[in-house]
Amino acid sequence: MKAIWYEKQGDALDVLTYGEVEKPTPASNEVLVKIHFSGLNPSDTKRRVGFRGQKHAFQTIIPHSDGSGVIEAVGNNVDSKRIGQKVWIYSAQWQRPYGTAANFVCVPSNLAIKLADTTSLEIGATIGIPALTAYAGLFKYGEIKNKIVLITGGAGSVGNCAIQMAKHAGAKVISTVSSDKKMKAALNAGADHVFRYDSKNLVEDILSTTNRRKIDLIFDVAFGINLEAHLDLIKDHGIISTYASDKKAIAEVPFQKFLLMNLTIYSVFMYVLTDDMMQNALEFIRKWQVNSGIKPFVAKIYHLEKTADAHLALESGETIGNIIIDCRNE
Ligand SMILES: NC(=O)c1ccc[n+]([C@@H]2O[C@H](COP(=O)([O-])OP(=O)(O)OC[C@H]3O[C@@H](n4cnc5c(N)ncnc54)[C@H](OP(=O)(O)O)[C@@H]3O)[C@@H](O)[C@H]2O)c1
Numbered sequence: 408m409k410a411i412w413y414e415k416q417g418d419a420l421d422v423l424t425y426g427e428v429e430k431p432t433p434a435s436n437e438v439l440v441k442i443h444f445s446g447l448n449p450s451d452t453k454r455r456v457g458f459r460g461q462k463h464a465f466q467t468i469i470p471h472s473d474g475s476g477v478i479e480a481v482g483n484n485v486d487s488k489r490i491g492q493k494v495w496i497y498s499a500q501w502q503r504p505y506g507t508a509a510n511f512v513c514v515p516s517n518l519a520i521k522l523a524d525t526t527s528l529e530i531g532a533t534i535g536i537p538a539l540t541a542y543a544g545l546f547k548y549g550e551i552k553n554k555i556v557l558i559t560g561g562a563g564s565v566g567n568c569a570i571q572m573a574k575h576a577g578a579k580v581i582s583t584v585s586s587d588k589k590m591k592a593a594l595n596a597g598a599d600h601v602f603r604y605d606s607k608n609l610v611e612d613i614l615s616t617t618n619r620r621k622i623d624l625i626f627d628v629a630f631g632i633n634l635e636a637h638l639d640l641i642k643d644h645g646i647i648s649t650y651a652s653d654k655k656a657i658a659e660v661p662f663q664k665f666l667l668m669n670l671t672i673y674s675v676f677m678y679v680l681t682d683d684m685m686q687n688a689l690e691f692i693r694k695w696q697v698n699s700g701i702k703p704f705v706a707k708i709y710h711l712e713k714t715a716d717a718h719l720a721l722e723s724g725e726t727i728g729n730i731i732i733d734c735r736n737e
Contacts, residue, residue: 409736410509411714412469416457419718423455425711428469431505431513433482438489438516440496444532444708445507445732446473448564451500452718459656465504470714471732472500474507475531478519485516493528494519497535501678507532508714510734520689523696529708530701533564533729534692540677541569542688544626544648545576547673551624552577555617557640559583560628561593561601564729565650567704569626570596572691575699581613581622592727596702610639624648631655643668650675704728 500506561582621642706728
C-alpha cells in the first residue's frame, strides 16, 4: 500500500517520505480500515518536530491520528458484521507507530466509530481530535443549556467544532477571532456574537451582549495570553476550560483574585480522557451527527503524496478549517 512515514523528527519537506509499505493485517481486537481521508491536526506536526521536548517514540512513524474510511477486515474477537461499516477514527497514532496517512490502517476496534449515514467521509476525518477536545472542555462539569459560553479561536478546528457543539447543546455562544474572514467562519458555525480578540474593548464588547451577565464557561485556546481578560469576564464559580497555550507556556495567575472567585480551571488533554468521559463524548457526537448534522469545515483536501505540503499549510497558520488528506488511490 502507499503511505507517508518519517524516521526522524524534522521539517516536513526533510523527513516526510511517500512510498510503498506492507499492508497491515488486523491483530485480535483490531479492525483493518481502508482509509478514505486522513485528518491533519497540530498535534501531528508538533510530534513531527518534537514540540516542547516530545521524543521520536518509534523507529518509523506513519503520522495522523484522525481519519475516516471503511472497515475491510476484522481480527479475532471483533464482530465480522463490522466489515463494510463506514467509520471515523481517533487516536490512531497516539502511543502507536502507524496512523492514518496511508491507504490502510489497523486500529483497536474501539477507535473506529460508526459514522452516521448522513455524515460524509470527508467530514468524518475532521471529527476526532477537535470534537473529543471540544466535548471534554464544554461538558466536563455538566449540561450547558442556557449557559453563556465564550469560545476563543472560533475559526480554529477545535474552536469551530466547539461552537457547533455548544449551540447544539442549547448554550448562548460568544466567540473571538483575529480577522473578519475568521469572524465569518465562527458565525457560520452558529456563534451568536463574534468579536476580534485584538479589540481594546473586548471585555466591554462581550458584556454588552449579555446584559452584563458574566460568562459561565470559557473554552480557551490561548490560556496564558487570554487569562487576564478572562478574569474580567468569567463569573464567580465559573469554569475556564483550556486546551492550549502555544504562545505563552507559562501563565501568570493573580492568585488572590482567582481565589476569591472560586474558579475552576480544567486543562483538557483529549488523548487521556476517562473512559466515562469518552463514552459520553461518543454518544454526544453520534446524536449531534443525526440531529443537527455536522457543518463541513474543510479548508483543503491534499492528495496523500502531497502530505508534506499539507503539513506546511497547517504550520503557516493561514488556513481556516480542517486540512484533510485524500488517501484513496484514485
Ligand atoms: N489539549 C488537547 O487535547 C488539544 C486538542 C486539540 C488541539 N490542541 C491544541 O490546540 C491548539 C489549537 O488547535 P486547532 O486544531 O484548533 O488549531 P487551529 O485550527 O490552528 O486554530 C487555532 C485558532 O486559535 C486562534 N487563536 C490563537 N491565539 C488566540 C487568542 N489569543 N485568542 C483567541 N484565538 C486565538 C487562531 O487564530 P489566529 O492564528 O488568527 O490568531 C486560530 O484560529 C493547538 O495548539 C493544538 O495543538 C490541544
